[in-house]
Every structure is written in structure tokens, then in C-alpha cells.
Amino acid sequence: MSRNDVVIQDNGDVLAAATAARLITRLVDAQTAHGVASVVLTGGGIGIKVLEQVRVSPARDAVDWSRVEVYWGDERFLPDGDPERNETQARRALLDHVDVDPERVHPMAPSDGKFGDDADEAAAHYAEVLATIAEGASDIAVPSFDVLLLGIGEEGHTASLFPDTPYVRESQRTVVGVHDCPKPPPTRISLTLPAIRAASEVWLVISGEGKAEAVSSALAGADPVDIPAAGAHGREHTRWLLDRAASPP
Numbered sequence: 001m002s003r004n005d006v007v008i009q010d011n012g013d014v015l016a017a018a019t020a021a022r023l024i025t026r027l028v029d030a031q032t033a034h035g036v037a038s039v040v041l042t043g044g045g046i047g048i049k050v051l052e053q054v055r056v057s058p059a060r061d062a063v064d065w066s067r068v069e070v071y072w073g074d075e076r077f078l079p080d081g082d083p084e085r086n087e088t089q090a091r092r093a094l095l096d097h098v099d100v101d102p103e104r105v106h107p108m109a110p111s112d113g114k115f116g117d118d119a120d121e122a123a124a125h126y127a128e129v130l131a132t133i134a135e136g137a138s139d140i141a142v143p144s145f146d147v148l149l150l151g152i153g154e155e156g157h158t159a160s161l162f163p164d165t166p167y168v169r170e171s172q173r174t175v176v177g178v179h180d181c182p183k184p185p186p187t188r189i190s191l192t193l194p195a196i197r198a199a200s201e202v203w204l205v206i207s208g209e210g211k212a213e214a215v216s217s218a219l220a221g222a223d224p225v226d227i228p229a230a231g232a233h234g235r236e237h238t239r240w241l242l243d244r245a246a247s248p249p
């Protein structure tokens with residue numbers, strides 16, 4: 001039976017620091033249990049702040065970063081090194097500062113990489129990468145991620161799955177090229193809801209009053225087609241990690 005928790009912190013700074021502490025512990029526990037831990041990163045303001053808090057925590061050295069597999073839940077399809085790419089931001093916030101094994105860091109392709117500007121090809125390739133690493137722990141061809149971080153948008157999008165799009169309805173593919181996004185940049189790559197649901201734990205980390213209505217709808221059981229975040233669940237645990245401003249009234 002999967003658990004669902006809501007934890008509310010006073011403000012975004014406390015939320016970021018508390019989530020960083022929780023993430024360090026989760027990675028250490030996963031390494032203790034099975035040697036190599038896996039994490040799926042998110043972009044967005046609070047998601048990157050969490051990584052910065054991991055970086056400045058003395059406890060970060062409790063993690064053996066060379067035994068962490070790093071993935072992304074979504075990416076803004078922009079040139080390599082673009083400051084708006086989730087990968088660029090995650091590297092600056094944390095990955096450039098810890099001893100990760102480059103072979104275990106799995107960014108989604110940039111728009112000037114080997115797939116050129118073909119986001120669908122880049123997404124199909126990422127699906128192959130995930131399928132190759134998958135241990136067959138679940139029915140779907142992605143690794144059983146130990147922890148998958150997500151943010152949400154004011155309209156309820158999560159990863160790059162926006163409301164009422166073919167992408168949030170996707171039931172077969174694990175990774176999709178996403179086009180005509182309402183939030184820039186318009187082209188993205190995203191895990192789908194079935195891939196997200198393969199994670200052992202899903203943590204939705206959410207800050208700011210602009211998100212409160214979407215959070216409230218998701219927790220009330222909205223249709224994921226309308227509020228994509230409502231469809232994000234972990235196999236074992238789903239944690240809604242909120243600041244007070246983002247909490248339902």
C-alpha cells in the first residue's frame with residue numbers, strides 16, 4: 001500500500017533546507033540497502049534551491065556521490081550549457097561540487113546535440129537509456145528510482161506535462177518530446193506519468209502562494225488531465241513537501 005504524506009514548512013528557505021536533509025538521508029539509506037542510489041532531479045526555483053542546500057550541508061559527505069545515478073524528470077530543450085536548462089542549473093547548484101561519476105549522470109539531450117532540434121528523437125533516446133539501465137523491477141522499462149523530485153506550476157503542470165495535452169494522457173511511452181508548451185521554452189522533454197509512477201518515492205516540492213490552488217485540487221483528487229501533478233505517485237511513498245504559502249487553505 002502506497003503512503004501519502006503532506007508536510008508543511010514555514011517558508012521556502014526552511015522547505016529547501018528540510019528537503020535537502022531528507023534527500024541526503026534517502027540517498028544514504030538507499031546506498032546502505034542496495035549499494036547504488038538513484039535520484040531523478042527537477043528544475044524550477046525550489047527544486048534548484050534544494051540542490052543548493054544539499055551542497056552547503058556538511059551532511060552531504062555522508063553520501064557516496066560516486067554511487068548515485070542521476071536522472072532528470074524533464075528538460076527544457078535548449079542548447080548545451082544554456083542557463084535555462086535544468087541540467088545546467090543542477091550542475092551549478094550541486095553536481096559540479098560533488099564527486100559524481102560522469103557515467104552515472106544521465107542528462108536529457110540538448111537542442112544542439114546529436115539529435116539536433118528533434119526533441120522526439122532525443123526523448124526516444126532517453127527512453128532507451130532508461131530501458132537499458134532498468135532492472136526489470138517493474139512492468140515499465142525504467143529503473144525503479146529511489147526518489148523522484150518534482151515541482152509544479154501554477155496551472156498544475158509537473159515535470160513538463162501540462163494540462164489537457166496528449167503528453168499527460170500518454171500511457172505507453174516513458175519519455176516524450178513536448179511541444180507548444182504554455183510556459184517557455186515551448187519545446188521540452190519529459191518523463192510521462194507511467195514512468196514517474198515507477199519511482200519508489202515521489203516528492204512534490206512546492207513553494208509559493210501561486211501554487212496553492214493547484215496543490216489543493218491535486219490533493220482533493222483532481223483528474224490528472226486537468227492537474228497533471230495529481231497523477232504523480234510513488235510506488236511506496238508520495239510526499240507533498242510544501243511551504244505554508246503553497247498549502248491548501
Ligand SMILES: O=C1O[C@H](COP(=O)(O)O)[C@@H](O)[C@H](O)[C@H]1O
Binds near residue numbers: 043075158
Ligand atoms: O519549467 C519548469 O517548471 C516547473 C516548476 O518551476 P517553478 O520555478 O515554478 O517551481 C519545474 O517543476 C520543471 O522541472 C521545470 O522544467
